[in-house]
Amino acid sequence: MHSAHTVSVVREAERALMARVPEGALMRRAAAGLAAECAGLLPRVYGAGVVLLVGGGDNGGDALYAGALLASRGASVRALAAGRTVHEGGADALRAAGGRILPFAGGAAEEAALFDADLVVDGLVGIGGRGGLREPHAALAVLASNAPARVVAVDVPSGVDADTGEVAGPAVRADTTVTFGTHKPGLFVDPGAERAGRVRLVDIGLGPELPGPALVRPQAVDIAALLPAPGAEQDKYRRGVLGVRAGSDPYRGAAVLCVGGALRTGVGMVRFGGGRGVADQVIGRWPEAVADLRDPQSSTDLSPGRVAAVVIGPGRGTHPANADELRAVLDSEVPVLVDADGLTLLTGGGGGPLSALLRERAPQTLLTPHAGELSRLLDVDRVDVEARRLEHAARAADRFGCTVLLKGSTTVIAHPGAPAVANPTGTPLLATAGTGDVLSGAVGALMASGLPAREAATCGAYLHGRAASLARGGAPISASDLLDALPLAVAEVARGRAV
Numbered sequence: 001m002h003s004a005h006t007v008s009v010v011r012e013a014e015r016a017l018m019a020r021v022p023e024g025a026l027m028r029r030a031a032a033g034l035a036a037e038c039a040g041l042l043p044r045v046y047g048a049g050v051v052l053l054v055g056g057g058d059n060g061g062d063a064l065y066a067g068a069l070l071a072s073r074g075a076s077v078r079a080l081a082a083g084r085t086v087h088e089g090g091a092d093a094l095r096a097a098g099g100r101i102l103p104f105a106g107g108a109a110e111e112a113a114l115f116d117a118d119l120v121v122d123g124l125v126g127i128g129g130r131g132g133l134r135e136p137h138a139a140l141a142v143l144a145s146n147a148p149a150r151v152v153a154v155d156v157p158s159g160v161d162a163d164t165g166e167v168a169g170p171a172v173r174a175d176t177t178v179t180f181g182t183h184k185p186g187l188f189v190d191p192g193a194e195r196a197g198r199v200r201l202v203d204i205g206l207g208p209e210l211p212g213p214a215l216v217r218p219q220a221v222d223i224a225a226l227l228p229a230p231g232a233e234q235d236k237y238r239r240g241v242l243g244v245r246a247g248s249d250p251y252r253g254a255a256v257l258c259v260g261g262a263l264r265t266g267v268g269m270v271r272f273g274g275g276r277g278v279a280d281q282v283i284g285r286w287p288e289a290v291a292d293l294r295d296p297q298s299s300t301d302l303s304p305g306r307v308a309a310v311v312i313g314p315g316r317g318t319h320p321a322n323a324d325e326l327r328a329v330l331d332s333e334v335p336v337l338v339d340a341d342g343l344t345l346l347t348g349g350g351g352g353p354l355s356a357l358l359r360e361r362a363p364q365t366l367l368t369p370h371a372g373e374l375s376r377l378l379d380v381d382r383v384d385v386e387a388r389r390l391e392h393a394a395r396a397a398d399r400f401g402c403t404v405l406l407k408g409s410t411t412v413i414a415h416p417g418a419p420a421v422a423n424p425t426g427t428p429l430l431a432t433a434g435t436g437d438v439l440s441g442a443v444g445a446l447m448a449s450g451l452p453a454r455e456a457a458t459c460g461a462y463l464h465g466r467a468a469s470l471a472r473g474g475a476p477i478s479a480s481d482l483l484d485a486l487p488l489a490v491a492e493v494a495r496g497r498a499v
């Protein structure tokens, strides 16, 4: 599990650590780690052309000290200074090692230097950056991103908000980000994550000073530890029965995909509740599912004895009868996943009393919106949700008192009082109709097997993203392809389970 801490927490921890170590020790540790990473990216350090982009703060200081180490190994190192001041100690060290410092004036010579470099090191701003990049930092960030050389960002790519991953204007696009002491949330959440490239952590001894993380990014081994292992003693009921309230006459496919997502992730049984037309379609595709053709508003099949969890919403409709059905489900004693039309019902006219039910219900509840649905739930602009995904998922989790999985380029999971989760898997190929229905079924299956909502969401999002990568070897995929690849993803993760 990779952990990330916010800037204020990092600052606090650094203050505590600095009081215990000799002056300058942390920057020397950071620079040594940075230089080693840079050296590893160059075929040969001796004779390599390295350009440092340096701002006026300690982030520039890290770059200058690392540049000095590379220069002392024979690299030709030039620093382009974005402002009038640069870190003095770092500048002295670089000059002493034979490097040069040039003011950046936007001239052709500096552009040529950047385009001729073998490696560009972005030390413009780190965790001290505030708001969108000012000039000339912004111009340098654009030049660096367009340069053919590899780009290494120091601590965070300049222009990326370290806490949120927000990118307000130009930002450096790095191949590698070398971060210090702990990861920063913005490195794991898009749009920041996409700018960070490969993220490497340099240990500067901060660990003992750090409290619990603000965000975690699970690895395959963490998912393996969560994944329910079917036991020899289990029957279909003990393995978990999932109730699915998805699909409607006009949207039958949503039901087929949701039920398929559950079956292909592993579940004891699926009880499908819905009308004859959609039920026929579901059973036609998945004869192993059990159709319940009773009145969908009836709550008799929502007792914990009959289902261990319920998924409601994909393709279900937003008529008053659907609101009644959602109310009955939320009134039940079982964990519930609300998706798609169910989320619209929480937002719409009946949303007041229905969303109040979320706070009141004792069992686990999970909402799985995409950015548009979350923007409507919170009554904010979609672009704001996409710019600051963590903040909005956390706000919804607090408001509704339940777990929230925000789907998208980085899927994030928020749960009141627990670290946020950034899902590491997935591909842009997932942006296609029906993949959300598969996700709700997959996560529902994990809830039915007994995983709490936050863990089921973490595990399900990981498997869903892996399935997308495994399906069709990188060729475009449809939601049905995901169904075929889900068992491969489950098997891959299960192989990593500690024995």
Ligand SMILES: NC(=O)C1=CN([C@@H]2O[C@H](COP(=O)(O)OP(=O)(O)OC[C@H]3O[C@@H](n4cnc5c(N)ncnc54)[C@H](O)[C@@H]3O)[C@@H](O)[C@H]2O)[C@@H](O)CC1
Pocket (backbone or CB within 6 Å): 014, 015, 018, 026, 027, 030, 055, 056, 057, 058, 059, 060, 062, 124, 125, 126, 127, 128, 129, 130, 131, 132, 133, 134, 135, 137, 154, 155, 156, 180, 204
């Ligand atoms: N504090 C510590 O113990 C350590 C800090 N380290 C480094 O120090 C960095 C933090 O250093 P600082 O606190 O000096 O802050 P930074 O160097 O990240 O940023 C401050 C500088 O950036 C400018 N700036 C801020 N926002 C800007 C914007 N939007 N556009 C243009 N310029 C902007 C400020 O005017 C100032 O010159 C870390 O990211 C890390 O790289 C490391 O050396 C490890 C140890």
Ligand SMILES: [K+]
Pocket (backbone or CB within 6 Å): 059, 122, 123, 124, 125, 126, 153, 154, 155, 156, 157, 158
């Ligand atoms: K930087």
